[in-house]
Amino acid sequence: MRLKLHRPSGLIGRIFAILLLTILVEFGVSTLLYERASQFSVRDDEARRLAEHLVIARKLLAEQPQARRPGLAMELTTSRYEVRWMPVLPPGLQTQPELDRIYAQVMLWEPALATTDLRLRLTSQGRHALIVGAVSLPDSSWLYFRTREQVHQADLGPSRILLALAPALALILISGVLVRRMLLPMRRLAEAADRFGTGGIQDVAEEGPKELRRVIGAFNRMQARIQRLIADRTQALAAVGHDMRTPLARLRLRADAISDPDVHAAVETDITEMEAMISSLLAFLGGEGDKETPTRVDLAVLCATIADDNADHGRDVEYDGPDHFEHVVRPLMLKRALNNLVDNAVHYAGQCCIRLVPVSGAVAIRVEDHGPGIPEEDLQRVMQPFVRLDDARSRDTVGFGLGLSIVASAAEAEGGAFRLANREGGGLCAEILLPCDVATA
Amino acid sequence: MYAGEPPLTLPTIVLVEDDPQLRTLTARALQENGYTVRPASSAPEMWLALEQGPVDLVLLDVMLPGTSGIDLCRAIRQKSSVPIIFISAKGSETDRVVGLELGADDYLPKPFGTRELVARVRAVLRRGAGERDTAERPKGEISFDGWTVNLPRRELLSPTGAVVDLTGAEFDLLVTLCDHSGRVISRERLIELSRTRLGDSSDRSIDVLVSRLRRKLSDAGHAAPIVTVRGIGYTLNVPVTRS
Numbered sequence: 001m002r003l004k005l006h007r008p009s010g011l012i013g014r015i016f017a018i019l020l021l022t023i024l025v026e027f028g029v030s031t032l033l034y035e036r037a038s039q040f041s042v043r044d045d046e047a048r049r050l051a052e053h054l055v056i057a058r059k060l061l062a063e064q065p066q067a068r069r070p071g072l073a074m075e076l077t078t079s080r081y082e083v084r085w086m087p088v089l090p091p092g093l094q095t096q097p098e099l100d101r102i103y104a105q106v107m108l109w110e111p112a113l114a115t116t117d118l119r120l121r122l123t124s125q126g127r128h129a130l131i132v133g134a135v136s137l138p139d140s141s142w143l144y145f146r147t148r149e150q151v152h153q154a155d156l157g158p159s160r161i162l163l164a165l166a167p168a169l170a171l172i173l174i175s176g177v178l179v180r181r182m183l184l185p186m187r188r189l190a191e192a193a194d195r196f197g198t199g200g201i202q203d204v205a206e207e208g209p210k211e212l213r214r215v216i217g218a219f220n221r222m223q224a225r226i227q228r229l230i231a232d233r234t235q236a237l238a239a240v241g242h243d244m245r246t247p248l249a250r251l252r253l254r255a256d257a258i259s260d261p262d263v264h265a266a267v268e269t270d271i272t273e274m275e276a277m278i279s280s281l282l283a284f285l286g287g288e289g290d291k292e293t294p295t296r297v298d299l300a301v302l303c304a305t306i307a308d309d310n311a312d313h314g315r316d317v318e319y320d321g322p323d324h325f326e327h328v329v330r331p332l333m334l335k336r337a338l339n340n341l342v343d344n345a346v347h348y349a350g351q352c353c354i355r356l357v358p359v360s361g362a363v364a365i366r367v368e369d370h371g372p373g374i375p376e377e378d379l380q381r382v383m384q385p386f387v388r389l390d391d392a393r394s395r396d397t398v399g400f401g402l403g404l405s406i407v408a409s410a411a412e413a414e415g416g417a418f419r420l421a422n423r424e425g426g427g428l429c430a431e432i433l434l435p436c437d438v439a440t441a
Numbered sequence: 442m443y444a445g446e447p448p449l450t451l452p453t454i455v456l457v458e459d460d461p462q463l464r465t466l467t468a469r470a471l472q473e474n475g476y477t478v479r480p481a482s483s484a485p486e487m488w489l490a491l492e493q494g495p496v497d498l499v500l501l502d503v504m505l506p507g508t509s510g511i512d513l514c515r516a517i518r519q520k521s522s523v524p525i526i527f528i529s530a531k532g533s534e535t536d537r538v539v540g541l542e543l544g545a546d547d548y549l550p551k552p553f554g555t556r557e558l559v560a561r562v563r564a565v566l567r568r569g570a571g572e573r574d575t576a577e578r579p580k581g582e583i584s585f586d587g588w589t590v591n592l593p594r595r596e597l598l599s600p601t602g603a604v605v606d607l608t609g610a611e612f613d614l615l616v617t618l619c620d621h622s623g624r625v626i627s628r629e630r631l632i633e634l635s636r637t638r639l640g641d642s643s644d645r646s647i648d649v650l651v652s653r654l655r656r657k658l659s660d661a662g663h664a665a666p667i668v669t670v671r672g673i674g675y676t677l678n679v680p681v682t683r684s
Contacts (some may be wrong), residue, residue: 242504245530246460249552253466256555268554275552297604301657305606308653312608323656326603335606 011182011209018178022171029167042131047105050081054118054135054145055110057083062137073143084144086134093119093134093144102131185212189219201227234285241282248274277400283336284385284402284409292330294414299434300325303354303365306338315346321356327363327436329414334432337410338365340403341430345369349427359433362416367430373422383408383420407432452497452566453477455490457513458528459505467500470555471562484508491521498566500549502528503540511539518544524565528553541593583619586666586679588658590619605657614650615658618667622681627674651675 069085076083099120116135132146185208192204258264310317345352349371357364388401411418416434458464468478481487503510525545583590587600597605658665666679
């Protein structure tokens with residue numbers, strides 16, 4: 001095809017094009033199939049019987065005057081052929097498909113019929129294919145006949161059914177493929193929407209029909225707007241956080257002038273708490289501006305050092321695991337996460353143990369305590385940001401309730417998972433599972 | 442030969458802080474502890490203050506409006522080797538490391554109290570005094586037995602290049618052992634050194650620190666190179682190189 005077709009750009013245009021195409025194909029195929037009717041043939045003995053019957057019937061009818069011909073035709077009707085006499089050619093015979101092959105078969109047996117303007121057509125009655133036809137008499141009236149039983153076609157059977165089914169199947173296939181192709185960008189859009197919020201944003205390629213391109217364009221712009229909005233808010237909050245540290249520093253220096261040691265200690269505790277809240281908020285928002293790069297660290301020593309640091313400050317924290325285990329992580333983020341878990345455990349249980357357990361394909365860092373644990377129904381909820389289990393009035397914990405959210409996002413950043421579970425026999429087990437490939441193990 | 446002894450004149454500190462009240466409060470806290478303070482609210486004022494006379498220390502807020510504290514730190518370093526302490530409201534580790542690598546001597550996060558402020562100033566001044574006299578204390582790296590100690594970053598790297606995390610006290614002990622490599626250092630001296638470490642309120646003994654350090658420095662069937670000399674103390678028995 002040298003003609004260059006303009007692909008319709010709109011969704012409606014495309015669906016129309018697909019419909020048009022299928023209709024064209026259907027039309028072409030059924031025309032072909034009709035044409036092929038002329039190629040039908042019958043068994044030789046049937047063609048011969050038909051030929052003989054026609055010759056005899058024509059001869060008998062032609063010998064009788066016209067008035068007696070209908071009656072004779074009735075008599076000539078057998079269980080196999082229905083015969084009628086008609087003064088003119090019945091109209092139905094013009095439209096049915098011709099049967100060239102059968103015509104030739106008949107002619108082969110009775111060449112005399114060649115002068116009789118024999119017409120043969122295929123018609124169907126219910127599920128049966130029947131042959132109808134006519135021959136002219138010398139006085140230009142017509143002998144009309146039809147077979148009363150289904151003709152035995154030589155090539156009747158599964159192949160013909162298949163032939164009839166083929167275009168339908170092809171059409172379903174073609175239109176399915178085309179519609180699928182057309183809606184492919186839609187699927188990419190859905191995937192991008194699912195991805196949004198779980199990592200970096202990625203523009204979806206603006207492809208496909210006009211309407212889809214508009215939707216994708218709008219989605220891309222919305223994505224960028226949301227991203228900018230989040231970035232702006234985060235930046236603003238981070239700036240507020242940083243700025244709050246200056247008045248806090250003033251307050252702390254002023255507090256040093258308080259002579260009453262109890263009041264001084266209380267003010268100092270308040271300032272420490274406020275500073276902890278700002279730090280956790282900034283860590284949660286990623287507002288410290290640090291995009292930590294993954295570094296190769298000795299994970300076992302990292303855990304041991306956290307335990308040692310806590311032990312040095314009089315807390316009952318132990319490390320249990322191998323002496324060395326190297327792994328690539330973001331160490332500051334992971335340390336903050338582990339410190340949050342240790343702080344929680346020490347707060348609620350008074351003690352804890354950090355365990356490093358290499359498991360298949362991963363390494364688990366577990367912070368286990370013998371405390372009261374967490375009610376099963378709250379295990380998921382407690383990982384949400386700003387959720388705290390102790391109600392506001394009896395609150396004695398420091399912070400916003402961001403600790404576990406920070407742990408969860410630290411684990412996520414490493415492609416790992418964070419899980420809380422109550423231990424058998426009491427206590428809580430907080431587990432950070434970090435994937436490791438064979439190379440880093 | 443005056444190493445470790447306080448200088449005879451009052452140390453002078455240039456304080457660069459843009460918040461007027463915090464500047465006043467910080468200056469007062471320092472003055473009450475026996476330091477002369479020359480306050481400055483911006484970079485130009487700081488340069489003026491530095492020209493007014495000898496300065497022993499610069500306390501520099503890195504978040505000055507209009508100037509990057511990092512750039513300012515670099516500019517001071519090009520002209521002088523005066524000790525610098527960074528003050529920052531950002532808890533950012535990158536800022537801290539970049540500042541220390543550019544030649545700042547210490548880092549003080551906001552909000553700080555009088556005690557912490559004075560302890561850091563004192564520690565840096567003492568270190569600075571020692572440095573000027575002996576001109577020996579290096580700024581870079583110490584290597585031994587495949588291990589690398591990065592002093593500005595306060596970081597230990599294993600022979601395979603992994604970061605090995607140590608507590609502050611453990612790191613200081615390791616640096617002390619490296620400084621005295623090949624010589625035996627007595628337990629009493631180590632205890633004394635560890636007491637002077639600022640903000641140190643922990644109660645673990647030197648022996649606990651040494652055994653922890655040994656475990657963290659062990660290397661697949663290869664014992665850490667810290668040897669106990671019975672009745673005297675400890676020694677690091679491998680060659681140490683500095684760069």
